[in-house]
Amino acid sequence: MIRNFWNRYKVVIVFPALAFGSIAADYSYTRQWKKAQLDHNKQQVQHAVTMFGITRQYLWSVVPMFGFGVGWFLDCKETERMTMFRDKSALYGRTLKEGEKPSWP
Numbered sequence: 001m002i003r004n005f006w007n008r009y010k011v012v013i014v015f016p017a018l019a020f021g022s023i024a025a026d027y028s029y030t031r032q033w034k035k036a037q038l039d040h041n042k043q044q045v046q047h048a049v050t051m052f053g054i055t056r057q058y059l060w061s062v063v064p065m066f067g068f069g070v071g072w073f074l075d076c077k078e079t080e081r082m083t084m085f086r087d088k089s090a091l092y093g094r095t096l097k098e099g100e101k102p103s104w105p
Contacts, residue, residue: 086102087093096102 083102086104087096092103
C-alpha cells in the first residue's frame with residue numbers, strides 16, 4: 001500500500017520539497033548576506049571621510065535645494081529677458097498711458 005502510494009506520488013512529493021528547501025536555503029543565505037552588507041556599510045559610514053564637511057546624509061537635502069535655487073535664478077533671468085517684448089505683440093500690443101504699469105512684471 002505505501003509502496004504503491006510512493007510510486008504513484010513520488011514526483012508530487014519530492015519536487016515541491018526540493019523546491020521549497022532550495023528557496024528556503026537561498027532566502028536564509030540572502031538574509032545573512034544582506035545583514036553582513038548592512039553592518040559593513042554602517043562601519044564605512046561611521047569612518048567615512050567627509051569632503052568639505054558634507055556627508056552623504058546631507059547630500060539628499062542639499063541637492064534639491066540647489067536645484068530649486070538654480071531654477072529660480074533661471075526663471076528670473078528669463079523674465080528679465082522677456083521684458084524686451086512687454087506690450088509689443090501684434091495682437092495685444094498697445095501704447096501705455098503715462099504712469100501706467102506694464103501688463104506683466
